[in-house]
Amino acid sequence: MPQLLKDKRVIDDAWTLLDTDSQSLPDGDILLTYSQWQTFSEQLESHSGQIGVVIEGNTEIEDIIEPLLKLPLIAINFPKFADGRGFSLATLLRERYNFNGEIRAVGGFIRDQLYLLSRCGFNAFKFSEDTDLSEVAKSLEDFSETYQVSADQEKPLFRRR
Amino acid sequence: MYRYDNYDHKIVNERVEQFRDQTQRYLAGEIADEEFLPLRLQNGLYVQRLAPMLRIAVPYGMLSSAQVRKLAHISRVYDKGYVHFTTRQNIQLNWPALEEVPDILAELAEVEMHAIQTSGNCIRNTTTDQFAGVAKDEIEDPRPWCELIRQWSTLHPEFAFLPRKFKIAVCGSNEDRAAFLLHDIGLQLVKNDNGELGFEVFVGGGLGRTPIIGSSIRKFLPKQHLLSYLDAILRVYNRFGNRDNKYKARIKILVKAWTPEVFAQRVEKEWENIKDGPSTLTDSEFARVKSFFPLPEYKVIDGAGSAKKLAATADSNTAFSRWLDRNTELQKQSGYRSVTLSLKPAGVAPGDVTDKQLETIADLADRYSFGELRATHNQNVVLTDVNESDLFELWQQAKDSGLATPNIGTINDMICCPGGDYCSLANAKSIPVAEAIQRKFSDLDYVYDLGDLELNISGCMNACGHHHIGHIGILGVDKKGKEWYQIQLGGSANKNASLGKVLGPSLSRDQITDGIEKLLDVYVENRIADESFLNTYQRIGIEKFKERVYAPAT
Numbered sequence: 099m100p101q102l103l104k105d106k107r108v109i110d111d112a113w114t115l116l117d118t119d120s121q122s123l124p125d126g127d128i129l130l131t132y133s134q135w136q137t138f139s140e141q142l143e144s145h146s147g148q149i150g151v152v153i154e155g156n157t158e159i160e161d162i163i164e165p166l167l168k169l170p171l172i173a174i175n176f177p178k179f180a181d182g183r184g185f186s187l188a189t190l191l192r193e194r195y196n197f198n199g200e201i202r203a204v205g206g207f208i209r210d211q212l213y214l215l216s217r218c219g220f221n222a223f224k225f226s227e228d229t230d231l232s233e234v235a236k237s238l239e240d241f242s243e244t245y246q247v248s249a250d251q252e253k254p255l256f257r258r259r
Numbered sequence: 260m261y262r263y264d265n266y267d268h269k270i271v272n273e274r275v276e277q278f279r280d281q282t283q284r285y286l287a288g289e290i291a292d293e294e295f296l297p298l299r300l301q302n303g304l305y306v307q308r309l310a311p312m313l314r315i316a317v318p319y320g321m322l323s324s325a326q327v328r329k330l331a332h333i334s335r336v337y338d339k340g341y342v343h344f345t346t347r348q349n350i351q352l353n354w355p356a357l358e359e360v361p362d363i364l365a366e367l368a369e370v371e372m373h374a375i376q377t378s379g380n381c382i383r384n385t386t387t388d389q390f391a392g393v394a395k396d397e398i399e400d401p402r403p404w405c406e407l408i409r410q411w412s413t414l415h416p417e418f419a420f421l422p423r424k425f426k427i428a429v430c431g432s433n434e435d436r437a438a439f440l441l442h443d444i445g446l447q448l449v450k451n452d453n454g455e456l457g458f459e460v461f462v463g464g465g466l467g468r469t470p471i472i473g474s475s476i477r478k479f480l481p482k483q484h485l486l487s488y489l490d491a492i493l494r495v496y497n498r499f500g501n502r503d504n505k506y507k508a509r510i511k512i513l514v515k516a517w518t519p520e521v522f523a524q525r526v527e528k529e530w531e532n533i534k535d536g537p538s539t540l541t542d543s544e545f546a547r548v549k550s551f552f553p554l555p556e557y558k559v560i561d562g563a564g565s566a567k568k569l570a571a572t573a574d575s576n577t578a579f580s581r582w583l584d585r586n587t588e589l590q591k592q593s594g595y596r597s598v599t600l601s602l603k604p605a606g607v608a609p610g611d612v613t614d615k616q617l618e619t620i621a622d623l624a625d626r627y628s629f630g631e632l633r634a635t636h637n638q639n640v641v642l643t644d645v646n647e648s649d650l651f652e653l654w655q656q657a658k659d660s661g662l663a664t665p666n667i668g669t670i671n672d673m674i675c676c677p678g679g680d681y682c683s684l685a686n687a688k689s690i691p692v693a694e695a696i697q698r699k700f701s702d703l704d705y706v707y708d709l710g711d712l713e714l715n716i717s718g719c720m721n722a723c724g725h726h727h728i729g730h731i732g733i734l735g736v737d738k739k740g741k742e743w744y745q746i747q748l749g750g751s752a753n754k755n756a757s758l759g760k761v762l763g764p765s766l767s768r769d770q771i772t773d774g775i776e777k778l779l780d781v782y783v784e785n786r787i788a789d790e791s792f793l794n795t796y797q798r799i800g801i802e803k804f805k806e807r808v809y810a811p812a813t
Contacts, residue, residue, distance in 0.1 A: 180380070182420025211420075241274075243266055243270050245270070245411060248416050259266055
């Protein structure tokens, strides 16, 4: 079973990422892109497993957010780790839209971004299969204090110090 | 100045340990080069032409004597015994070893310093007026606001991977000494009709390849909303700034593409959602941060008597009188002056100082200016609060250490990037050009007669030497492997900011000082009364200058 770093723990990842050219839906929990989600909308209604959607950093989520908020999982793709748009999207999902489900980082993000990603609201991280997840999880603890408001800290330091 | 509490210490110490771990993993081959690149950049570490370069943050230019002594120590132990003051009021080490950088950061943390976000595509050091707190034309001391921005921007989780670097400047006075219109965000402290304090917000200014003067997007932002409004601007930029082409990735390109009006609407729309949230600043936070910037304990001085005595000393010593004229400024407190220690003697790279000089600077600050000093964006050092009766003594000591060259504001007080001698981006060397100009114009009477003149040199179009805003700007260009220099005229960084115009074809290194001399001749021949170079240029235009410089040799 593939592994996932979620809520600071290494767990089995039961989700299947739908292939780009897939014509049908596999059983179980599936993760699909926003356009696949639209394409398969009818079949998805009778799907027995859970559904999650992957969005890209440039998504204008304001326009599409309503139905997504009912899902248990929204994944945000990083085309490369230097592309920081996903940090803002996760922040919006948590702070503006009060999304309580799983926000999963997928794609090219790196270990050394874990602390900042988690502060923005990501709680699950999909690394490549050869990654030592308990080792990389250490980077979630890089800092124990912080100045700003964020998804995991509702008061800035100046309201606490 | 601001002092760390346990929270600040903890954050900076944890950053040191984070970077130590990253460096160890990199050296062990566990982090790829391209992944380590932004990690080291976010800690100020470049790999330059000859060695790594470490840029140390000097928040809004403020330094204590203890910090300066620590920098002298670090430069001696970990480097070659000198440091470089940059145009962002920061300090650079040119020769540190990568393996030792974590130790350098740990030493810096001991004196409440760090290198966080001094490079990379993140929010950089906030800059301001070197005379903040003592300037006679000040509306409000900008330093507490800079400190609030420093804390907000430090390790901000959402904005560590922006499309491109991001620079903020705050101006608290009527005269602009922070070039705030040439920043990604420029904040002008203002009071509204009810006497309430706030900011006029400018965005999209900048130098580099596409120099643009910032546009006002909000006439009055009440002070308590500063941080949420900055969050709104940064969020819009982070989501919609160009990430495909690094030369089109600065916020100025987005503002221009959308127009400032549309950009302002997007920001306001974003801001509506976070305005009045927990980031709204509180009166107790204003009071806390402000309390770190009290007036020094000035002596009560008879201003008229002090001025008279000083004039008498100056009358009897021409060298002192010159220095007094050029290198000191009146300030708010009667009987006190601000002193600029020149880091621009001929023959030294502008902004470079040795470990010994740093120690002298620290001693002078302790002896004469309450133990504090400022780095300036013109690459000099300022002691803001010197009793006029101490000036002669201070001058003698500064002179003995090569820190009293009486050239502030003159053609020899040039801004100059490290250029091709150090920087791997540069197309041409800049330091030897600066030196040649200083040597050519070494006659002080002539230099003083020219008056205020800003000459800025960049070794490439990234414009670290601010050539677009020099009255005379020099830009190094590469033509078929040879170094050439383009001249621009008429730039200015004050409130009526203007960008220089290209004079004509580039000159070779051999021609550049003669070219500058011809420009100065045209000025001297055409000026009316004590008109400045910039004003003469604005009145007569570029043609006369052009004709002279490119006239066939006779």
